Amino acid sequence: MSVTLNAPPRSEPAVDDEARWTAVLTRDRSYDGEFYYSVASTGAYCHPSCPSRLAHRRNVRFHTTIAEAEAAGFRPCKRCRPDQPSLEEQQAAKIAKVCRLIAEAEEQPKLKELAKSVGLSPYHFHRIFKGVTGVTPKAYATAERQKRIRERLGKSTSVTEAIYDAGFNSSGRFYAELSRVLGMTPRAFQSGGASAEIRFAVGECSLGSILVAASPHGVCAISFGDDPDALVRELQDKFPRARLFGGDADFERLVAKVVGFIEAPRMGFDLPLDVRGTAFQHRVWTALRDIPPGATASYAEIAERIGAPKAARAVAGVCAANKIAAAIPCHRIVRTDGAISGYRWGVERRLILLDKEAK
Numbered sequence: 554m555s556v557t558l559n560a561p562p563r564s565e566p567a568v569d570d571e572a573r574w575t576a577v578l579t580r581d582r583s584y585d586g587e588f589y590y591s592v593a594s595t596g597a598y599c600h601p602s603c604p605s606r607l608a609h610r611r612n613v614r615f616h617t618t619i620a621e622a623e624a625a626g627f628r629p630c631k632r633c634r635p636d637q638p639s640l641e642e643q644q645a646a647k648i649a650k651v652c653r654l655i656a657e658a659e660e661q662p663k664l665k666e667l668a669k670s671v672g673l674s675p676y677h678f679h680r681i682f683k684g685v686t687g688v689t690p691k692a693y694a695t696a697e698r699q700k701r702i703r704e705r706l707g708k709s710t711s712v713t714e715a716i717y718d719a720g721f722n723s724s725g726r727f728y729a730e731l732s733r734v735l736g737m738t739p740r741a742f743q744s745g746g747a748s749a750e751i752r753f754a755v756g757e758c759s760l761g762s763i764l765v766a767a768s769p770h771g772v773c774a775i776s777f778g779d780d781p782d783a784l785v786r787e788l789q790d791k792f793p794r795a796r797l798f799g800g801d802a803d804f805e806r807l808v809a810k811v812v813g814f815i816e817a818p819r820m821g822f823d824l825p826l827d828v829r830g831t832a833f834q835h836r837v838w839t840a841l842r843d844i845p846p847g848a849t850a851s852y853a854e855i856a857e858r859i860g861a862p863k864a865a866r867a868v869a870g871v872c873a874a875n876k877i878a879a880a881i882p883c884h885r886i887v888r889t890d891g892a893i894s895g896y897r898w899g900v901e902r903r904l905i906l907l908d909k910e911a912k
C-alpha cells in the first residue's frame with residue numbers, strides 16, 4: 554500500500570506577479586511552498602498565507618525558493634516560519650515513519666506504541682494517520698500484512714514457512730485470515746490460483762481469435778481478441794504461476810468443441826469447467842449458467858436469484874472478472890433498463906453472441 558498525501562486543493566499556478574499578489578491578498582494557503590514574498594520595509598520573507606499585516610505592494614518582491622529570498626538578504630518571518638516544514642509536511646513525515654515501522658514489524662504493533670514513536674497521543678495519531686493515508690492504522694497494518702503473505706506465498710517452498718515468515722505464530726489464525734483474503738486455500742493460491750499445468754491453443758471463430766485453456770480438471774479460460782499473441786500474454790497474467798503448454802492434437806479437438814458451441818450456442822456447453830473462487834463467486838457463476846441461451850437477466854435479478862438482493866454491484870464485479878467467456882455467459886447480463894452495456898471482450902462480440910443465441 555502506498556501513501557498518498559492529501560495536499561490542500563490547489564488553484565491555478567501563480568505564473569505572474571499579479572497572480573502572486575492576489576494569492577498574498579487572499580492569504581491563499583494552496584500557494585505555500587510554491588513561492589515566497591519578501592517585504593523590504595521589514596526585511597522578512599513569508600509564505601503567501603502569512604497572517605501578518607499586509608505589506609504595501611511597492612515593498613513586496615517575489616521569490617520562487619527560500620534560498621533566493623535569503624540570497625537577496627531577507628530573513629524568515631517569525632510568524633509563518635517559511636523556513637520550517639509545514640504542518641502537513643511534518644505530519645506526513647511522521648506518518649511515513651509509522652508506515653515504515655508497520656512494514657518492518659514482525660508482530661502487528663499496537664496503536665499506543667505507534668503513536669508514542671512519533672510523539673502523539675493515540676487519539677491524535679489515529680486522526681492524523683487516517684487524514685494522511687485515508688485508512689485507519691489497523692486497516693493499514695492488516696493490508697500490509699496481507700501483502701506480505703501474498704509475496705511470501707509466491708516465494709516460500711512451504712505454506713507453513715510462509716505463515717511464520719509473515720509474522721503469524723499460529724497457523725490457525727493465519728488460515729482464518731487468509732481464506733478471507735485469498736478466497737481460496739493457501740495451497741491453491743500458491744500453485745497460481747489454478748492447477749499447475751495449463752494447456753492452451755488459439756483458434757479462429759466468427760468473433761475473431763479465440764483462446765481456450767484447460768487444466769487437468771477442466772476448461773479454465775476462454776477469451777476473444779484480435780491478436781493471438783495478446784491473448785496468450787493475458788493467459789500468462791491470469792495464471793502467473795502455472796506452467797503453460799501449447800495444446801496437442803487432442804487439445805485441438807477440445808478447442809473445436811468450444812468453437813462449435815460459440816457458433817451454435819443452443820447445442821449447450823457440456824465440457825467440465827475448472828473455476829476457483831469464493832462461495833459467492835460460485836453462486837453467481839451458477840446463476841449465470843442457469844440463464845438459458847436466448848434469455849437475458851440484469852445484475853439485480855441475478856442478485857435476487859442467489860438470495861443476496863442487495864449485492865447487484867458485487868454481482869457486476871464477479872461478471873467483470875469472468876475468465877471463461879461464453880461458457881459462463883456473462884454476456885447474457887443486461888442493464889436493468891434492458892440496454893446492452895460494456896463487455897470485457899468488446900460490445901460487438903456481445904451483440905454477436907446474443908444474436909446467435911436468438912436464432
Ligand SMILES: [Zn+2]
Nearest residue numbers: 599603630633
Ligand atoms: Zn510571515
